[in-house]
Amino acid sequence: MLTIVKYGDPVLREKGARIEKITPEIKTLIQEMFATMKAARGVGLAAQQVGKALQLCVIDIREVTDRPSTLELDGKESDPNAFMPIALINPKFTTEGEPVAGPEGCLSFPEIYADIARPPQIDVTATNEKGETVRFKCGGLLARAIQHEYDHLQGILFIDRMSLDDKAEHKPEIDAIQAATKAKLKK
Numbered sequence: 001m002l003t004i005v006k007y008g009d010p011v012l013r014e015k016g017a018r019i020e021k022i023t024p025e026i027k028t029l030i031q032e033m034f035a036t037m038k039a040a041r042g043v044g045l046a047a048q049q050v051g052k053a054l055q056l057c058v059i060d061i062r063e064v065t066d067r068p069s070t071l072e073l074d075g076k077e078s079d080p081n082a083f084m085p086i087a088l089i090n091p092k093f094t095t096e097g098e099p100v101a102g103p104e105g106c107l108s109f110p111e112i113y114a115d116i117a118r119p120p121q122i123d124v125t126a127t128n129e130k131g132e133t134v135r136f137k138c139g140g141l142l143a144r145a146i147q148h149e150y151d152h153l154q155g156i157l158f159i160d161r162m163s164l165d166d167k168a169e170h171k172p173e174i175d176a177i178q179a180a181t182k183a184k185l186k187k
């Protein structure tokens, strides 16, 4: 199992490098990220969160049953659960609709949750772990999770998108996580 990096580690602020070739090392990393995400009961995990600044994230929304997702694959309505888990390499997307607020947490910020406004639907293009180009449209939790992970790949964190009130409210916990991480890195 990989160690999940917490806020305060500088790797979370690094923009990920594009992955040009899916080497055996990348394939292994993806399998380890799937296992780490599952063990942590997360809906997504970015490479930065396991200490690697790369354009790679994994997603699995199957555990969350009270927040629906939609998926349109090859122009057809599809079952999002049957599409999980997914690895997205060098992902890009366009957004549709006005931003909607919804609750988010992050494995790099344990126990912190806040509403974040994001567009409700996205049209995604990425490479999968087999090196194939995948294109799909999604909405609901899946669209939110992909946007959250995509931010990580650019070095952007959900605290950057919190309202000023939410950020002020959570400041003591955020500062505590950062201080604990920095103390650990010094050792």
Ligand code: ZN
Residues within 6 Å of the ligand: 105, 106, 107, 108, 148, 152
């Ligand atoms: Zn996160």
